[in-house]
Amino acid sequence: xxxxxxxxxxxxxxxxxxxxxxxxxxxxxxxxxxxxxxxxxxxxxxxxxxxxxxxxxxxxxxxxxxxxxxxxxxxxxxxxxxxxxxxxxxxxxxxxxxxxxxxxxxxxxxxxxxxxxxxxxxxxxxxxxxxxxxxxxxxxxxxxxxxxxxxxxxxxxxxxxxxxxxxxxxxxxxxxxxxxxxxxxxxxxxxxxxxxxxxxxxxxxxxxxxxxxxxxxxxxxxxxxxxxxxxxxxxxxxxxxxxxxxxxxxxxxxxxxxxxxxxxxxxxxxxxxxxxxxxxxxxxxxxxxxxxxxxxxxxxxxxxxxxxxxxxxxxxxxxxxxxxxxxxxxxxxxxxxxxxxxxxxxxxxxxxxxxxxxxxxxxxxxxxxxxxxxxxxxxxxxxxxxxxxxxxxxxxxxxxxxxxxxxxxxxxxxxxxxxxxxxxxxxxxxxxxxxxxxxxxxxxxxxxxxxxxxxxxxxx
Amino acid sequence: xxxxxxxxxxxxxxxxxxxxxxxxxxxxxxxxxxxxxxxxxxxxxxxxxxxxxxxxxxxxxxxxxxxxxxxxxxxxxxxxxxxxxxxxxxxxxxxxxxxxxxxxxxxxxxxxxxxxxxxxxxxxxxxxxxxxxxxxxxxxxxxxxxxxxxxxxxxxxxxxxxxxxxxxxxxxxxxxxxxxxxxxxxxxxxxxxxxxxxxxxxxxxxxxxxxxxxxxxxxxxxxxxxxxxxxxxxxxxxxxxxxxxxxxxxxxxxxxxxxxxxxxxxxxxxxxxxxxxxxxxxxxxxxxxxxxxxxxxxxxxxxxxxxxxxxxxxxxxxxxxxxxxxxxxxxxxxxxxxxxxxxxxxxxxxxxxxxxxxxxxxxxxxxxxxxxxxxxxxxxxxxxxxxxxxxxxxxxxxxxxxxxxxxxxxxxxxxxxxxxxxxxxxxxxxxxxxxxxxxxxxxxxxxxxxxxxxxxxxxxxxxxxxxxxxxxxxxxxxxxxxxxxxxxxxxxxxxxxxxxxxxxxxxxxxxxxxxxxxxxxxxxxx
Numbered sequence: 001x002x003x004x005x006x007x008x009x010x011x012x013x014x015x016x017x018x019x020x021x022x023x024x025x026x027x028x029x030x031x032x033x034x035x036x037x038x039x040x041x042x043x044x045x046x047x048x049x050x051x052x053x054x055x056x057x058x059x060x061x062x063x064x065x066x067x068x069x070x071x072x073x074x075x076x077x078x079x080x081x082x083x084x085x086x087x088x089x090x091x092x093x094x095x096x097x098x099x100x101x102x103x104x105x106x107x108x109x110x111x112x113x114x115x116x117x118x119x120x121x122x123x124x125x126x127x128x129x130x131x132x133x134x135x136x137x138x139x140x141x142x143x144x145x146x147x148x149x150x151x152x153x154x155x156x157x158x159x160x161x162x163x164x165x166x167x168x169x170x171x172x173x174x175x176x177x178x179x180x181x182x183x184x185x186x187x188x189x190x191x192x193x194x195x196x197x198x199x200x201x202x203x204x205x206x207x208x209x210x211x212x213x214x215x216x217x218x219x220x221x222x223x224x225x226x227x228x229x230x231x232x233x234x235x236x237x238x239x240x241x242x243x244x245x246x247x248x249x250x251x252x253x254x255x256x257x258x259x260x261x262x263x264x265x266x267x268x269x270x271x272x273x274x275x276x277x278x279x280x281x282x283x284x285x286x287x288x289x290x291x292x293x294x295x296x297x298x299x300x301x302x303x304x305x306x307x308x309x310x311x312x313x314x315x316x317x318x319x320x321x322x323x324x325x326x327x328x329x330x331x332x333x334x335x336x337x338x339x340x341x342x343x344x345x346x347x348x349x350x351x352x353x354x355x356x357x358x359x360x361x362x363x364x365x366x367x368x369x370x371x372x373x374x375x376x377x378x379x380x381x382x383x384x385x386x387x388x389x390x391x392x393x394x395x396x397x398x399x400x401x402x403x404x405x406x407x408x409x410x411x412x413x414x415x416x417x418x419x420x421x422x423x424x425x426x427x428x429x430x431x432x433x434x435x436x437x438x439x440x441x442x443x444x445x446x447x448x449x450x451x452x453x454x455x456x457x458x459x460x
Numbered sequence: 461x462x463x464x465x466x467x468x469x470x471x472x473x474x475x476x477x478x479x480x481x482x483x484x485x486x487x488x489x490x491x492x493x494x495x496x497x498x499x500x501x502x503x504x505x506x507x508x509x510x511x512x513x514x515x516x517x518x519x520x521x522x523x524x525x526x527x528x529x530x531x532x533x534x535x536x537x538x539x540x541x542x543x544x545x546x547x548x549x550x551x552x553x554x555x556x557x558x559x560x561x562x563x564x565x566x567x568x569x570x571x572x573x574x575x576x577x578x579x580x581x582x583x584x585x586x587x588x589x590x591x592x593x594x595x596x597x598x599x600x601x602x603x604x605x606x607x608x609x610x611x612x613x614x615x616x617x618x619x620x621x622x623x624x625x626x627x628x629x630x631x632x633x634x635x636x637x638x639x640x641x642x643x644x645x646x647x648x649x650x651x652x653x654x655x656x657x658x659x660x661x662x663x664x665x666x667x668x669x670x671x672x673x674x675x676x677x678x679x680x681x682x683x684x685x686x687x688x689x690x691x692x693x694x695x696x697x698x699x700x701x702x703x704x705x706x707x708x709x710x711x712x713x714x715x716x717x718x719x720x721x722x723x724x725x726x727x728x729x730x731x732x733x734x735x736x737x738x739x740x741x742x743x744x745x746x747x748x749x750x751x752x753x754x755x756x757x758x759x760x761x762x763x764x765x766x767x768x769x770x771x772x773x774x775x776x777x778x779x780x781x782x783x784x785x786x787x788x789x790x791x792x793x794x795x796x797x798x799x800x801x802x803x804x805x806x807x808x809x810x811x812x813x814x815x816x817x818x819x820x821x822x823x824x825x826x827x828x829x830x831x832x833x834x835x836x837x838x839x840x841x842x843x844x845x846x847x848x849x850x851x852x853x854x855x856x857x858x859x860x861x862x863x864x865x866x867x868x869x870x871x872x873x874x875x876x877x878x879x880x881x882x883x884x885x886x887x888x889x890x891x892x893x894x895x896x897x898x899x900x901x902x903x904x905x906x907x908x909x910x911x912x913x914x915x916x917x918x919x920x921x922x923x924x925x926x927x928x929x930x931x932x933x934x935x936x937x938x939x940x941x942x943x944x945x946x947x948x949x950x951x952x953x954x955x956x957x958x959x960x961x962x963x964x965x966x967x968x969x970x971x972x973x974x975x976x977x978x979x980x981x982x983x984x985x986x
Contacts, residue, residue, distance in 0.1 A: 041757060042758070053535070053832075054534065054536075059539070060540070060847055062541065078516060081519050084523075102620045103514075104515040105513070106513065106514070158760050159758035193890060202762065203890060204759075204760055204890040204891075233891065241727060241986075272512075272648050381883065383686075386687075386920060389918070390918060391895065392894075410893075411926075412986075413925050413986035415727075415916040415918040417920065421918075457917035457918060459728070459917070460984070
């Protein structure tokens, strides 16, 4: 099966179709992804602490086209399709046009881009040397990981995964904008367990992290955190039911604020889904520490970062809420035209800036009679429709200021609501960041490493 | 009505010749005790979305080949979407280099692939056997296709017309609700229909297999404020899998109404009558994930230790099954959502009991975990798509049926709740914890639904949490498969719902889950 056409031919054909009036606007995109993965399991008692279970290499090269065609009544039809280089290009474009004819949406125009060609993104997302020698780079990473596993003492090593990817994307749009970006991406997970043979108990603690740069990774810290978490679970007890002040960390804040972003997306407003509008309070009856809520697309090596949209809008940090008032919503070019407002940044990491510096972590742990500090949820489910969140508690630490004691907690349900429990939020002075990656939607949070929220129901 | 079977995509058919050549090349380079094999896949997903403001049709296609070598104890893979023979030969050379770089000698290994004789000696469903012609040789390609009673639409425009029509009927139904109904005048209604054509090829030195899975689903959603009512249907087959009826529209609006008027639950321990949807998620998250062989092999499942020390984990009602070979889903006339004919490592689908009356059995496996554990292979090797790794994954997971009717079980509830709509779940294979999300609960008093519904204290989904063995020992009773009939069951398998599963918080695959209605005592809800 040989390739019969090149990407440039696709752009040329789509441009001709546009010039002839058969296509209103288009985007053509080629993507290449190279990835290396290693899976470790526990080694033999006589040998090393870990051994390799799987080794994988992936090479992916995709071309896709998205087109909009004019229809009657000032409406558009849209279609998106992956295209195959070993199949006839004209036939595939015709199929795309047929698919577009059966779709329907309101008319919108592609704006003029601020620049015509971006060869390298303005925000660093790519690690030097990563593409040129992916295998060597990745082999070095896994060796460091294997070293970290063998250095950490105690417990049982269960498993680990390390993936190292480099992705290149070139987009050419019908408004003449051409955009090249490359991004590095790393995933790492590790799981240690501990056992109490006298009680016949064993527990494990899985740590997972996504990174945009190897400097962000500390394998030894991850291994130690996993080991310590497993030990803590052996000592942990069920909580008592009640309402608690709860200390949550950056990874939880990432998930909760992602649902808040959903309601600050102008697209939801257009679809008449639950959404927040400019001028409304972010949180009703808010009395907590003042903060700015910003969408930041330009954080170096953050997974959701990008300097431009595919039509050439230059992304800039966007203040979404200030002093509890919504001042902006996220609007792509399409949504902006539907809402008759200007286009804004519509992707990036959530950045929270607490006014006044924040409260030290130790003080937050002492700021109520009992403070439940969440170390990990079993499976946090956040609902963007009503901003509720809930999960079983996998591991937490309960700080009791009356007795001066703290103890480990596991189990029980935590049932929370952003609009209720964040009403009196206090932010930590310490800073943190957390990212997660998904092909369709990457998430990021940067800001206070902890938030203390109040009156959260825990039942056990 | 003339039945047909899903046919292999023509481009995949054309690929067979190349695959054979590449396999032969890989085999020549491999050590005598290595296990070379190749899988190829093409996943075509059409999604049709109808919303008051827009209608979209999106086609997503991924296609790739994975060359695999199982050598020593390690599985090596190289995957690509460049299907030219030259590239695949280079990839095969690179794969062998990976093995040699890992220091594995040509004589290391020892996995013996199953021949056709071995495979045909297994207990296979008729639906699989009837598609195997005579006694195939190692060089014969054998194709398996899903039974299709009513062919899918030939053109995307026809499928879109169907989805539009369903949307219109769905909206019309809602407009006839009385104004006093909380679900009347919803803010938004939408319909989404997914039509998937998934094609697979598998080749090793003993067999050459292909399969085509036409997997379809339709979702109706009505939204009002922050509340949502949904209905979904689906399975493997043709148009029959996405046929909707007025009762389906009614269900979505009733769901919305129950969610809107829900009070907030006082957390505590209650009798819980689980519908098949919830029973299925419970089975999936319990034993389930803990019975996935790669989790055993990673030392991450308590089930391994409990199996080896013969500790009972449930009472006589606790029988949990994983079954990729459900070709009639409950009383529906098509295969269930999580079914296939062989897994993505070429192993034929078979029913497997994971727990039998409270006693754990050996786990589900894939090639590498079966080898590490010394356990039998089962048909549970799956990946999200060709770019992702192979893991042990569930297919259709369910509790076995009991002998009661739904009304029998209701009468056993002095005070408790009926749970029907799932809202996620999470496993804890090592700690044996469980989390099952329930959109809302319906109150039962003295065997009768009171009409009151409840959500969690935060106004969102209720979470069922606790310790798995406790709950498996607290099962009071289970219904028949046909729970609303007092006659003996006429159908062979409990119904399994459309669903999906993430493993280790990622790696999303389709999975069905279901079972009978099941009554469990002292369930912690909050």
